[in-house]
Amino acid sequence: MDARSLEESIRKDIENAANDQALEEARIKYLGRRGLVTSLLKNIKDAPPAERPKLGATSNRLKKLAESLIEEKLTVLRAAQPASRFYTPPHDATLPAHDGLTGHRHVLSKVFGEIKDIFVGMGYTLASGPQVELEYYNFQALNFPDEHPSRDEQDTFYITDDMLLRTHTSPVQVRYMEEHKPPLKIIAAGRVFRNESIDPSHAAEFHQVEGLYVDTDVALADLKKDVEIFIQQLFGSKTQVRFRPSFFPFTEPSAEVDMTCFVCRGSGCSVCGKTGWIEIMGSGMVHPNVFRAVGYDPDIYSGFAFGMGVDRVAMIKYGIDDIRLFLGNDLRFLSQF
Amino acid sequence: MLVSLSWLKKYVHIPTDTEQLTKDLTMLGLNVEQCIERGLDIDELVVGRVLEAKRHPNADRLTLCRVEVGPGDVRDIVCGAPNVAAGQFVPVALPGASLPNGMKIKRSKIRGVESNGMICSEIELGVGEDAAGIIVLDGEHELGSPAGKLLMPPDTVLEIEVTPNRPDLLSHLGVAREIAALYKLDVKLPRLGDIARADAPDFRIDIADATDCARYVGKRVSGVRVAPSPTWLSQRLEAVGVQSVNNVVDVSNYVMMELGQPLHAFDFVKIRGATIQVRRAEPGERIKALDGKAYELNKEVLVIADERESVALAGIIGGEESAVSEETTEILIESANFHPTVVRKGRKSLGVDTEASYRFERGVDREMCHLAAHMAAEMICEIAGGEIGAVVDNYPTPYEAKSIAIRESNTRRILGSPLTTPDIAGLLERFGLAVVNRSDEVVSVEVPSYRPDLVEEIDLIEEVARLYGYDRIGRGWNFRCTTFARAEAFDQFVEGVSNHLTARGFNEVIASAFTDGRELEDFEWPKGDLRRCPIPVRNPLNVNHKYLRTSLVPGMLEIIRRNIDHGVKRLRIYQVGKVFLAPEGLTQLPEEESTLTLAMSLPGGTDFWYDSRSELELFDIKRELEMLFGSFRVELGSDICYDFDGATGRFTYSSKEGTLVEGGIVTDRVARRYDLDQPVWHASVDLAKCYELCTRQERLEALPDYPASKRDLSLVGPKGVTYREIEKALVRHAGRLLESLVVFDVYRGENIPEECTAYGVRLNFRSAERTLRDEEIDRIIDKVISKLKNELGVELRS
Numbered sequence A: 001m002d003a004r005s006l007e008e009s010i011r012k013d014i015e016n017a018a019n020d021q022a023l024e025e026a027r028i029k030y031l032g033r034r035g036l037v038t039s040l041l042k043n044i045k046d047a048p049p050a051e052r053p054k055l056g057a058t059s060n061r062l063k064k065l066a067e068s069l070i071e072e073k074l075t076v077l078r079a080a081q082p083a084s085r086f087y088t089p090p091h092d093a094t095l096p097a098h099d100g101l102t103g104h105r106h107v108l109s110k111v112f113g114e115i116k117d118i119f120v121g122m123g124y125t126l127a128s129g130p131q132v133e134l135e136y137y138n139f140q141a142l143n144f145p146d147e148h149p150s151r152d153e154q155d156t157f158y159i160t161d162d163m164l165l166r167t168h169t170s171p172v173q174v175r176y177m178e179e180h181k182p183p184l185k186i187i188a189a190g191r192v193f194r195n196e197s198i199d200p201s202h203a204a205e206f207h208q209v210e211g212l213y214v215d216t217d218v219a220l221a222d223l224k225k226d227v228e229i230f231i232q233q234l235f236g237s238k239t240q241v242r243f244r245p246s247f248f249p250f251t252e253p254s255a256e257v258d259m260t261c262f263v264c265r266g267s268g269c270s271v272c273g274k275t276g277w278i279e280i281m282g283s284g285m286v287h288p289n290v291f292r293a294v295g296y297d298p299d300i301y302s303g304f305a306f307g308m309g310v311d312r313v314a315m316i317k318y319g320i321d322d323i324r325l326f327l328g329n330d331l332r333f334l335s336q337f
Numbered sequence B: 001m002l003v004s005l006s007w008l009k010k011y012v013h014i015p016t017d018t019e020q021l022t023k024d025l026t027m028l029g030l031n032v033e034q035c036i037e038r039g040l041d042i043d044e045l046v047v048g049r050v051l052e053a054k055r056h057p058n059a060d061r062l063t064l065c066r067v068e069v070g071p072g073d074v075r076d077i078v079c080g081a082p083n084v085a086a087g088q089f090v091p092v093a094l095p096g097a098s099l100p101n102g103m104k105i106k107r108s109k110i111r112g113v114e115s116n117g118m119i120c121s122e123i124e125l126g127v128g129e130d131a132a133g134i135i136v137l138d139g140e141h142e143l144g145s146p147a148g149k150l151l152m153p154p155d156t157v158l159e160i161e162v163t164p165n166r167p168d169l170l171s172h173l174g175v176a177r178e179i180a181a182l183y184k185l186d187v188k189l190p191r192l193g194d195i196a197r198a199d200a201p202d203f204r205i206d207i208a209d210a211t212d213c214a215r216y217v218g219k220r221v222s223g224v225r226v227a228p229s230p231t232w233l234s235q236r237l238e239a240v241g242v243q244s245v246n247n248v249v250d251v252s253n254y255v256m257m258e259l260g261q262p263l264h265a266f267d268f269v270k271i272r273g274a275t276i277q278v279r280r281a282e283p284g285e286r287i288k289a290l291d292g293k294a295y296e297l298n299k300e301v302l303v304i305a306d307e308r309e310s311v312a313l314a315g316i317i318g319g320e321e322s323a324v325s326e327e328t329t330e331i332l333i334e335s336a337n338f339h340p341t342v343v344r345k346g347r348k349s350l351g352v353d354t355e356a357s358y359r360f361e362r363g364v365d366r367e368m369c370h371l372a373a374h375m376a377a378e379m380i381c382e383i384a385g386g387e388i389g390a391v392v393d394n395y396p397t398p399y400e401a402k403s404i405a406i407r408e409s410n411t412r413r414i415l416g417s418p419l420t421t422p423d424i425a426g427l428l429e430r431f432g433l434a435v436v437n438r439s440d441e442v443v444s445v446e447v448p449s450y451r452p453d454l455v456e457e458i459d460l461i462e463e464v465a466r467l468y469g470y471d472r473i474g475r476g477w478n479f480r481c482t483t484f485a486r487a488e489a490f491d492q493f494v495e496g497v498s499n500h501l502t503a504r505g506f507n508e509v510i511a512s513a514f515t516d517g518r519e520l521e522d523f524e525w526p527k528g529d530l531r532r533c534p535i536p537v538r539n540p541l542n543v544n545h546k547y548l549r550t551s552l553v554p555g556m557l558e559i560i561r562r563n564i565d566h567g568v569k570r571l572r573i574y575q576v577g578k579v580f581l582a583p584e585g586l587t588q589l590p591e592e593e594s595t596l597t598l599a600m601s602l603p604g605g606t607d608f609w610y611d612s613r614s615e616l617e618l619f620d621i622k623r624e625l626e627m628l629f630g631s632f633r634v635e636l637g638s639d640i641c642y643d644f645d646g647a648t649g650r651f652t653y654s655s656k657e658g659t660l661v662e663g664g665i666v667t668d669r670v671a672r673r674y675d676l677d678q679p680v681w682h683a684s685v686d687l688a689k690c691y692e693l694c695t696r697q698e699r700l701e702a703l704p705d706y707p708a709s710k711r712d713l714s715l716v717g718p719k720g721v722t723y724r725e726i727e728k729a730l731v732r733h734a735g736r737l738l739e740s741l742v743v744f745d746v747y748r749g750e751n752i753p754e755e756c757t758a759y760g761v762r763l764n765f766r767s768a769e770r771t772l773r774d775e776e777i778d779r780i781i782d783k784v785i786s787k788l789k790n791e792l793g794v795e796l797r798s
């Protein structure tokens, strides 16, 4: 075969190779150990010396040609052929694969989860109690006397004469202390109920987290430290915390806990009512009457309690201005968290 | 409680500016919610004197005045008020002044005559309600001097949040005491004239029950002239939110705001028999009160009565008939102490709430009665004329002074602050608590009558703490962690379930625990099902709060409907919440079951390109349940029954202990109620029962050493036999060598008998000890096939 027809044949065979296998066959045919181009090269030494340079140049040119054509063809074949037997290229890989319906935890669950994790890390155990509660646990045992104005702040849904929907999570404290001996360190969380008109900042149903620590020699100083650590964990280590005297029937001394406004950092803005402080929780030392109700000796044991609204914390944390959004369950709201 | 700083200054010196005072009071426990600046500060509002007043040449009703508004500065001003006259000192707004009502004063021509300012009325300046005439200033004043300060002196009013334990802070005197303690100052008590004048009384006071009424002081004032109050009095009351009525009523309110003692003034002439009786109301007794409303009384209500009938509701509100009116000249001042609970029950039963009842409910200082009555009498004489008459002080239950001891060691223990006995005594004395006894460890103090909140040692520890400063307590204190904790296993399970579902694309929702009960008819729960009788709420806020929910499903449907309204039509949601179940006639706390409800809903027709099916079906929700159970190793053993009702689409998983899962498709009847026109599948899981069924792998089971043998069977089940029945029998008879099985095909149609179903089942056999021989498996298969045939009529498909 002369050089020209050999070149034509190379070009044709490689061009016509429909797949890897055919291409490989073509490679063997020309470049294999007994391939046509290979034998051409081998035969140079048998040619007359005068023709050798020309023959050498031609053979080398054909070898290079065959190699580069195979390389090109291989790329073409790779592009046209699936990489896997189980694969067909999609018509348009940019199409979305998911309908956009992703799952999200409710923002209250998220916030509660954060709160819980912090407290568990500080040695608090989770406790719980019923939402339909006996009046005794909700009020009397917590040092709310009958017919006392302190009850006015907790408008109550009644079920029977002595059953009600708990107005706070504090009854869990009493139930837990009745069942356990100190030292104890618990948080209790859940739904609470107030019979009041609903508006952007008031709901008839909301959620609280309550903490209680009882041991010998627990002091107000311990309360301040625990609460400060918690708030700085939740809102950032630069947050300042202040305790100001207040009143709750079941704690004494009692304190309202404020933290520096995260919007203005304490200089005063509309979020904090220009005071630089945001009220975040109520707290105090467990009142001796509560200890007496559960049979603890207040001269031996002391303790602190604190409580906060999960809804309120979520509102503060995320700038939510309407408490009704939480139970409204608008997915356009829920899916933001 | 609104307190005026200028009023407070009557009792205590205030050594700081308002900003510092606000901070200090807040940190003492008197949370200042607001500071209101008062006063009339208007440029170009000056004192003028009317030199001449004559009729306007072109208008009968207008007066043309020449007014001197500064030494030698005389201007023509047109005035429309009927009471303007020469010689009066008046407030004049000069051109350039802007009035609180928005009016801007300009030089103008009124009916052809130039007017260079305006003589002002109360309403124009916002200092009163009188619009009929101009303000005429009492006395002589420097002409051209600012008139605003004369009309309304500058003042700052603090709004203080008073907690229910501190009734003493519902008065200026009480707040002054706290300020005195704060800055180590003394309270200046008012100086009063001879309090113990001994006129023979012309009336009697009978107290029926010394508990209901601990003390009743009646004091007479004769010959008064009832009239509007002087400006200073009405303004002072207005500053603290009390509306001016007349000079006598205003004085009684003034004394209440100052001393905290509610007072009432009777028109003495209207008290028949000159007898004051303090007694409970007779059932059916009626009274028309000062608020214009008629009240039907009951025996909870304590009344003041004359010899015929009730004339006032004790501690709550006066009666209209015996009230002070413009004709009144003879007055009886009531300054009494009524029992907190009696006043509270009474006013609640009548549905009224007044400044007086608010204070009595919280506890009023009974030692203050006489002083308050006397102060009021003196003020009335001074302002409304008249003369102080007789006083009757009926005091059946005198205040008994008590002392409380506070221990240094206990104070340190509770506060965690190294306070010493002298520190403690010093701090308490600043609050006006007299030290009656003192040792190295214990300080005893006497509790003043105005501090009903101080009952035991802890109350004193709190006083020490708040005056010492909460912010000073615990500085440098170290965090102690003496306990270790982890979440309870059940809580972890519920948390895990939530996270699993979220990852599966479900959105968590949290719904109200209440229901209006409308689901009762629609859901067709079986007779005897506790969900049919939800627990009613006694005092619901509205119809939505009528009952406690017995199922999460209705709330979820409501959520689905609302979201569809918003255009969100593809929904996968779940909720973990409590349902409340109890038999009717609740005698003990109801069962609160932790329930998980899933709901899935898609509108008809494909609306996402990648979904192969357009309608949701049973297996979509069932798959979610099975994945959940599988993931949490919930073992649905052979004692769990799965029931499915083809007609209604309802399914349950249940055991002897009750229902574990219940679900199905929302029926058309329910869908209509919730206005849903797309399918909703739902399932509710009893989480506690589900948790019980979770199996835990305690130790690793060795991975198999020997190969598995696989056999495919095509089993034809006759009509009425379910796959689950076949599977149960198959598992039972195949024995322990059967490792797993899977249904790879379900077929109905040609080549098999009508109404029968062919199931392609792949069985995996394996032994942990050896390689299984084919003959061994064949024997098992033969046995299984013959058992299935005998027990269920299942045939092997040829």
Ligand SMILES: [Zn+2]
Binding pocket: A261, A262, A263, A264, A265, A266, A267, A268, A269, A270, A271, A272, A273, A274, A276, A277
């Ligand atoms: Zn701010």
